Amino acid sequence: xxxxxxxxxxxxxxxxxxxxxxxxxxxxxxxxxxxxxxxxxxxxxxxxxxxxxxxxxxxxxxxxxxxxxxxxxxxxxxxxxxxxxxxxxxxxxxxxxxxxxxxxxxxxxxxxxxxxxxxxxxxxxxxxxxxxxxxxxxxxxxxxxxxxxxxxxxxxxxxxxxxxxxxxxxxxxxxxxxxxxxxxxxxxxxxxxxxxxxxxxxxxxxxxxxxxxxxxxxxxxxxxxxxxxxxxxxxxxxxxxxxxxxxxxxxxxxxxxxxxxxxxxxxxxxxxxxxxxxxxxxxxxxxxxxxxxxxxxxxxxxxxxxxxxxxxxxxxxxxxxxxxxxxxxxxxxxxxxxxxxxxxxxxxxxxxxxxxxxxxxxxxxxxxxxxxxxxxxxxxxxxxxxx
Amino acid sequence: xxxxxxxxxxxxxxxxxxxxxxxxxxxxxxxxxxxxxxxxxxxxxxxxxxxxxxxxxxxxxxxxxxxxxxxxxxxxxxxxxxxxxxxxxxxxxxxxxxxxxxxxxxxxxxxxxxxxxxxxxxxxxxxxxxxxxxxxxxxxxxxxxxxxxxxxxxxxxxxxxxxxxxxxxxxxxxxxxxxxxxxxxxxxxxxxxxxxxxxxxxxxxxxxxxxxxxxxxxxxxxxxxxxxxxxxxxxxxxxxxxxxxxxxxxxxxxxxxxxxxxxxxxxxxxxxxxxxxxxxxxxxxxxxxxxxxxxxxxxxxxxxxxxxxxxxxxxxxxxxxxxxxxxxxxxxxxxxxxxxxxxxxxxxxxxxxxxxxxxxxxxxxxxxxxxxxxxxxxxxx
Numbered sequence: 001x002x003x004x005x006x007x008x009x010x011x012x013x014x015x016x017x018x019x020x021x022x023x024x025x026x027x028x029x030x031x032x033x034x035x036x037x038x039x040x041x042x043x044x045x046x047x048x049x050x051x052x053x054x055x056x057x058x059x060x061x062x063x064x065x066x067x068x069x070x071x072x073x074x075x076x077x078x079x080x081x082x083x084x085x086x087x088x089x090x091x092x093x094x095x096x097x098x099x100x101x102x103x104x105x106x107x108x109x110x111x112x113x114x115x116x117x118x119x120x121x122x123x124x125x126x127x128x129x130x131x132x133x134x135x136x137x138x139x140x141x142x143x144x145x146x147x148x149x150x151x152x153x154x155x156x157x158x159x160x161x162x163x164x165x166x167x168x169x170x171x172x173x174x175x176x177x178x179x180x181x182x183x184x185x186x187x188x189x190x191x192x193x194x195x196x197x198x199x200x201x202x203x204x205x206x207x208x209x210x211x212x213x214x215x216x217x218x219x220x221x222x223x224x225x226x227x228x229x230x231x232x233x234x235x236x237x238x239x240x241x242x243x244x245x246x247x248x249x250x251x252x253x254x255x256x257x258x259x260x261x262x263x264x265x266x267x268x269x270x271x272x273x274x275x276x277x278x279x280x281x282x283x284x285x286x287x288x289x290x291x292x293x294x295x296x297x298x299x300x301x302x303x304x305x306x307x308x309x310x311x312x313x314x315x316x317x318x319x320x321x322x323x324x325x326x327x328x329x330x331x332x333x334x335x336x337x338x339x340x341x342x343x344x345x346x347x348x349x350x351x352x353x354x355x356x357x358x359x360x361x362x363x364x365x366x367x368x369x370x371x372x373x374x375x376x377x378x379x380x381x382x383x384x385x386x387x
Numbered sequence: 388x389x390x391x392x393x394x395x396x397x398x399x400x401x402x403x404x405x406x407x408x409x410x411x412x413x414x415x416x417x418x419x420x421x422x423x424x425x426x427x428x429x430x431x432x433x434x435x436x437x438x439x440x441x442x443x444x445x446x447x448x449x450x451x452x453x454x455x456x457x458x459x460x461x462x463x464x465x466x467x468x469x470x471x472x473x474x475x476x477x478x479x480x481x482x483x484x485x486x487x488x489x490x491x492x493x494x495x496x497x498x499x500x501x502x503x504x505x506x507x508x509x510x511x512x513x514x515x516x517x518x519x520x521x522x523x524x525x526x527x528x529x530x531x532x533x534x535x536x537x538x539x540x541x542x543x544x545x546x547x548x549x550x551x552x553x554x555x556x557x558x559x560x561x562x563x564x565x566x567x568x569x570x571x572x573x574x575x576x577x578x579x580x581x582x583x584x585x586x587x588x589x590x591x592x593x594x595x596x597x598x599x600x601x602x603x604x605x606x607x608x609x610x611x612x613x614x615x616x617x618x619x620x621x622x623x624x625x626x627x628x629x630x631x632x633x634x635x636x637x638x639x640x641x642x643x644x645x646x647x648x649x650x651x652x653x654x655x656x657x658x659x660x661x662x663x664x665x666x667x668x669x670x671x672x673x674x675x676x677x678x679x680x681x682x683x684x685x686x687x688x689x690x691x692x693x694x695x696x697x698x699x700x701x702x703x704x705x706x707x708x709x710x711x712x713x714x715x716x717x718x719x720x721x722x723x724x725x726x727x728x729x730x731x732x733x734x735x736x737x738x739x740x741x742x743x744x745x746x747x748x749x750x751x752x753x754x755x756x757x758x759x760x761x762x763x764x765x766x767x768x
Binding site for chain 2: 125126127166174175178179180182183186187194197198202203204205206207208209210211212213214217220334338341357358359
């Protein structure tokens with residue numbers, strides 16, 4: 001089977017964004033017959049040299065940023081900027097986190113440029129489960145950052161004291177992220193720390209999970225917040241104009257409490273009603289800065305339509321998995337490998353059938369050309385196993 | 388056996404409440420892979436399916452005897468047949484079922500001695516050890532649904548007398564525990580939860596704790612005294628000791644319901660012994676999975692040597708996914724679809740770790756791989 005040509009450009013996002021695919025992943029694709037074009041300096045933020053990639057895959061090429069975009073396929077984790085998308089040839093295919101349902105302008109742009117897309121977040125199995133995701137890292141990295149912050153704030157006798165009571169974590173939302181949060185929280189988001197605490201006889205962590213039928217109970221929630229050391233937002237709200245925790249509830253929380261944002265919903269004051277984060281009045285972080293003291297200037301940069309009077313230390317990041325970039329790319333590499341392998345085996349996206357094998361069906365569900373704004377893909381129903 | 392041409396579906400001869408069978412759409416799908424399907428007479432009849440439902444005028448679907456169903460190239464049955472039925476397999480057959488190699492040495496020895504091929508559904512794992520054929524979500528949701536059903540009999544509409552949210556304490560944060568958290572916050576059933584919200588009910592909240600809390604009697608007493616539903620979703624490293632002693636159950640309110648999502652039995656004849664995670668509760672099955680404190684069956688299900696003085700209503704089932712058999716089998720069919728595609732194409736003997744994603748997963752579940760891995764530290768990833 002003739003190989004396909006894949007460009008791997010670097011991402012030019014915030015400086016803290018270090019993620020590139022690892023040499024082992026590149027090696028597997030190269031040995032399977034793909035022609036790979038990595039941008040000069042690819043992987044350097046992770047400490048890899050061109051030699052590391054060449055040792056793993058001698059047949060790969062290094063090219064300029066623009067050249068990497070001028071291949072039949074472009075593989076890059078986060079969606080490139082518009083000027084970068086315009087470098088791509090009509091008919092070529094972008095493989096990236098494209099988030100079709102929430103990015104209508106991006107969808108329109110890609111279509112106007114006559115590009116095909118495979119949205120990594122839309123790759124799903126026959127039961128609708130995402131094949132490329134790292135919710136575990138969202139939870140573990142966020143919880144780890146929250147406990148590191150709490151460690152500095154926790155009052156006497158201190159977080160590491162056998163005399164302190166169990167830590168109380170309150171989790172908003174019991175969905176896919178929330179389920180990982182519980183597992184992470186009872187382990188402090190850090191297995192080494194947990195081991196140390198267990199050996200020292202330090203009390204553990206209690207996680208109270210409340211979903212959308214409990215959060216509207218004002219008195220109950222305020223009582224719960226008074227006893228909360230870490231408050232975690234892992235909600236998926238139907239109505240983003242309504243906060244789960246209004247800013248004035250935060251005043252009831254202990255001074256040492258830490259607010260953790262895993263939902264990363266944006267603020268939006270240009271539409272009415274305003275869009276607000278689940279925990280009202282905390283800043284939005286990124287890989288450059290994700291821990292905010294109550295007097296951090298980031299609070300003042302929050303749009304004026306949002307009340308921020310009541311503050312606690314806040315932990316928020318747009319890309320939590322990127323906090324541990326190598327581990328993250330190892331996970332994504334394993335998840336994406338069979339998808340790219342299928343593209344190689346089939347000789348390209350044009351030969352992908354929505355009625356084909358498992359990964360073909362998954363790719364078909366993620367194709368831009370099969371995506372419709374109603375949210376329905378133009379492929380056979382999931383329950384139809386006949387072919 | 389090289390490329391399989393036929394597949395047999397013998398009936399599961401388990402408790403009467405075991406109604407799970409593969410569904411007609413899955414049988415039809417298998418014929419699209421080029422397989423001729425042999426279904427034991429009466430297959431699915433307890434769930435209301437007739438042979439015509441399976442046949443659908445497809446000449447590749449045939450009715451057969453039990454013996455014939457076991458004689459096909461592939462034999463697919465969800466729960467393992469009895470050991471004495473293994474002799475019904477032909478020497479070229481491949482048995483595909485939940486074999487639980489690690490905990491069922493007798494099965495392994497018998498299969499090996501008879502020279503049979505097998506693929507254990509519970510051992511089909513991807514490159515990072517995730518099971519590809521499992522229904523842990525149903526374990527958690529069906530268990531919690533049964534618990535809230537029981538609680539609702541004493542609290543209509545699931546409203547506590549004090550109007551506060553129902554408190555669910557979950558032990559264990561593994562895969563089953565994670566699903567239990569979501570099920571607990573949604574009253575074990577989405578439809579009931581939506582109605583509850585519409586009725587402005589107070590809802591429920593889940594409290595989850597790890598091992599460093601469950602070892603602490605003082606903290607556990609405080610938690611138990613306000614627990615309405617206690618869930619055991621633990622995976623113990625040492626199965627000879629309970630996580631919760633029977634004495635501690637005395638701290639639970641009289642109305643509390645215990646949900647048993649673990650499957651360890653009482654086995655007191657082995658060394659070390661195996662006891663249940665919550666001491667003194669029975670183990671149920673699909674025929675009976677609710678035990679009230681005054682149930683005369685309680686003492687026949689719990690060995691006399693095990694302390695069981697403190698009793699609370701307990702919901703417990705060896706096969707929780709089987710509570711909703713059709714949904715369960717639709718789920719398994721979805722998971723098996725890509726695997727059967729590979730198996731029909733390659734056959735058992737040609738499976739290898741050099742193949743694709745699903746081929747590697749299948750290979751890890753073969754008897755030959757299991758026997759090889761017993762001589763090494765880990766199964767191949």
